Structure formats: structure tokens, C-alpha cells
Amino acid sequence: MLGLQPFTPNYQQPFSLTVNTFPGRMALRAGSKMLRPGKDFIAEPNSGGGKAKGAVLYLDTLIFTAETAGTRFLRQELRHRIVVLRQRDAERIRTLPDSFAQHLDEAAARITLVSKLTASLSEQQAHQPRLHVLASSWPAATQYASTVVQAILRPNYPTQNVIGYLPGSVSPDSFIVITAHYDHLGHMGRRTYFPGANDNASGTAMLLELAAYYAQRQERPTMSIVFMAFGAEEAGLIGSHYFVDHPVFPLDRIRFLINLDLLGTGSDGITVVNGRQLAAPYHLLQQLNDSQHFVNSITARGRAANSDHFYFSERGVPAFFIYTRGGIAAYHDVDDRADTLPLTAFSGVFKLLVEFVDNLLRD
Structure with a gap:
């Protein structure tokens, strides 16, 4: 595996999770219009399965005032109705008594x-x-709709983290x-696929580029360099959380962690x-970029629970999460494709990271 050594059998750290899945049919008709899955509609993460058809009931926003x-509204019969509401009103429902959501x-x-x-x-359905x-x-004033969704809640869904290192x-x-x-x-x-090119094939590609670079260098690094690819980040940082709870080497021996995403x-x-x-370390990153202009700019952000660095940071591990800005806005949708990625700063980020890691290795 790129010349890396394993910490675990076959480089893998297995774990499992519960996840709601949509493996089969998914259809939606609004009046006479068939909507396209992935383009016109998607399932909510916790959607149940089944067939539903009936008259459309538009949520009366006066219920909030x-x-x-x-x-x-609470007296209306809903069992054979399809309720349509706006996103902001779906969020406002939480401000009302529980009887409304029920x-x-x-x-x-x-x-x-x-x-x-x-x-x-x-993880719910x-x-x-x-x-x-x-x-x-959505066709304006649609009065009738029908939908079919196959949803399967999968407990104990198996996956793994993949870990290799250079001693x-x-x-x-x-x-x-x-x-x-x-x-x-x-x-x-059956017809909708989320490619995940920017999120996070791009970060995985950078990790592999760095692993190949350091594995092929003639001189060994002074400290061990670990390359970890996490599973189940999209389900709530589950893979990285699992590693932090079940580390294969002591967390307090991590001198620095760099998480790559987007x-x-x-x-x-x-x-x-x-x-x-x-x-x-942020000042060092800025100094390196100021001297060689690897990327257009570097902006600091505070603590955030938005990627796999988070649980490491919570355990006291010094960690950066680095992501690029600008370019396409596709995110968690069918348009996040490899052919749309400009990769504007990919080469510059690679060179900046090499300089940064080499400086860490000299400390």
C-alpha cells in the first residue's frame, strides 16, 4: 500500500454504524408532473419508506401566530393527505408545542x-x-401528489478506517x-448517485499524494508519519470518533494532525x-506561504465540529482542518462531480503541506 506499513491487519480498523438507506425505487408525482430524483427532489435523511398518495395540504403559516x-390544523385529518411546507416553516415547527410535530x-x-x-x-427512520x-x-397550486420510497434502516452496517504509516x-x-x-x-x-468529488475525493487524493511522496523519498522522516482515511464521516464523524475512542497508538504521541477535506x-x-x-503553527503556515506564494490567501478560523479533526482536538491533539474556498458551490448533491472541479489550488496546497510537515519534522 504505497510502501506504508500497517498498524492493524490489512491496514483496516473495522467498526459498524446504524444508517438509513434508500436502495430501491424512489418516485414523486406532483399533479401531472413527474419529478426527477436527485435533480428535483431527494429523500430526507430520516425518511421512512412506503407508498403515499392523496390530496395536498399546504401548511397554513398562521399556525405560528x-x-x-x-x-x-390540529383537528384536520392528515392520514390520507400529503403535507407541503416551506423549509423555514419546517424549522419553525420546533418552536410550537410537540402536538404539532406529532x-x-x-x-x-x-x-x-x-x-x-x-x-x-x-441513524434514524x-x-x-x-x-x-x-x-x-414544484408546480404551483398542485392539489394531488403521489410518492414511492424504499427505505431500509441498516443496523450494524460494517465499514472501516484505513491506516498506514512510515516509521x-x-x-x-x-x-x-x-x-x-x-x-x-x-x-x-436506483438512479441517483452522489459522486462526492470535492467532498471528499479531493481530500483523499491529497492524502494519497502525500503518502506516495513521503514513501518515495530516500531519507526516512525523523518522526513517524501516519496516513488515515476515515469511514462514516458523513454519518456524523463516526470513523474518527471511533479511532479516538480506540486508538491504535497513543493520542498523546501525536505531535500534529492535519485533516484534509474539500x-x-x-x-x-x-x-x-x-x-x-x-x-x-498557523504563523508558520502563513510564513511559508508568504515566502513562496503557494496559495492566494490563508484565513484562520476558530474551533469547529465540521470534520474529522474535531474529536482529536477535543482530546487535546493539536490539529488543523484545511479546506479550499472559491470555485463551484456543489455540495452533497449530484453535481459534485470530478469533471467540474477546477483543482485551482491543489498543487499549491500539496507544496505548502510538504513544507509545513517538513518543518514539523525538524522540531
Whole structure:
């Protein structure tokens, strides 16, 4: 494996998770219009499965301000209706008494009109089909709709982290760690696929480039360099959390961790999560870039639980999460494809990371 050595059998650290999946049919008709899965609609992460058809009921937004409207809504029969609501109203439901959300759960299906389709994963499953539909794709004043969704909740779904390392020549029990998540969202139904090119094939590609570079260098690194590809990041940072709870080497021996995610663009430079917390290494990164102009700009950000660095940081491991800015805006959708990635800063980020890691190895 690129000349790396394993910490575990076959380089793998197995674990399992519970995840809601959509392996089969997925269809939605609004009036006479058939909507396209992935383009016009997707399933909510916790959508249940089944068939639903019936008259459309548009949520009366007066329920948020008028008691009489709320009472009227709670008395409506929803079992054979498909409720349609706007995204902001779906969020506002949480501000009402629980009886409103419970009543919505009685509907045959629930449709939320959104401005962008952004898919995700869930470890739970509702009992009714729940869909997100592009507001621009939903025919105005639709009075009848039907949907079919196959959803299977899979407990104990098996996956793994993949880990390899290069042993250090001077301090083999001290580690520089480079991470990226290799998972994405996969299929939703038979015809919809989320490629995940920027999130996070780009970060995984950078990890592999760095692994190949350091494995092929004639001189061994002074400290051990570990390359970890995490599974189940999209399900809630589960792979990295599992590693932190079951480390294959001591966390307190990690001298620095660099997490790579969303590296397919870069016209606006890069952002460094934890840059505000870790002033000295951030200053080093800035100095290296100022002297050789690897990327357009570097921006520091504070603590954030938005990628696999997070649980390491929570355990006291010094860690950066680096991502690129600018370029395409595709994210968790069918348009995050390899052929759309400009890779504007990919080469520059690679060179900057090599300089940064080499400086860490000299400390």
C-alpha cells in the first residue's frame, strides 16, 4: 500500500454504524408532473419508506401566530393527505408545542420545499416518506401528489478506517498524522448517485499524494508519519470518533494532525480551522506561504465540529482542518462531480503541506 506499513491487519480498523438507506425505487408525482430524483427532489435523511398518495395540504403559516389556526390544523385529518411546507416553516415547527410535530407525523407523506437539494445521512427512520423538493420544481397550486420510497434502516452496517504509516528514523513513537475521509453519500434510489468529488475525493487524493511522496523519498522522516482515511464521516464523524475512542497508538504521541477535506477548488485560497487556537503553527503556515506564494490567501478560523479533526482536538491533539474556498458551490448533491472541479489550488496546497510537515519534522 504505497510502501506504508500497517498498524492493524490489512491496514483496516473495522467498526459498524446504524444508517438509513434508500436502495430501491424512489418516485414523486406532483399533479401531472413527474419529478426527477436527485435533480428535483431527494429523500430526507430520516425518511421512512412506503407508498403515499392523496390530496395536498399546504401548511397554513398562521399556525405560528394565530391560536385559532393552530387549533384548526390540529383537528384536520392528515392520514390520507400529503403535507407541503416551506423549509423555514419546517424549522419553525420546533418552536410550537410537540402536538404539532406529532400531528404532522400522522400525514401520509411530508414534502418540504427547499432552495437547494442537500443530502445527508441519518441513524434514524421516520414511519412516513419525507422528501425535500426544489421549490422551483414544484408546480404551483398542485392539489394531488403521489410518492414511492424504499427505505431500509441498516443496523450494524460494517465499514472501516484505513491506516498506514512510515516509521520515523529518530523518534518512531512520535507521530505526524494526515487524515481525510473517504466516504460519501452513495446512492439514493436506483438512479441517483452522489459522486462526492470535492467532498471528499479531493481530500483523499491529497492524502494519497502525500503518502506516495513521503514513501518515495530516500531519507526516512525523523518522526513517524501516519496516513488515515476515515469511514462514516458523513454519518456524523463516526470513523474518527471511533479511532479516538480506540486508538491504535497513543493520542498523546501525536505531535500534529492535519485533516484534509474539500480541496477541489481554491481560487479564494484556503481556510484553516483551529488557526485561531493554534497561533504558532498557523504563523508558520502563513510564513511559508508568504515566502513562496503557494496559495492566494490563508484565513484562520476558530474551533469547529465540521470534520474529522474535531474529536482529536477535543482530546487535546493539536490539529488543523484545511479546506479550499472559491470555485463551484456543489455540495452533497449530484453535481459534485470530478469533471467540474477546477483543482485551482491543489498543487499549491500539496507544496505548502510538504513544507509545513517538513518543518514539523525538524522540531
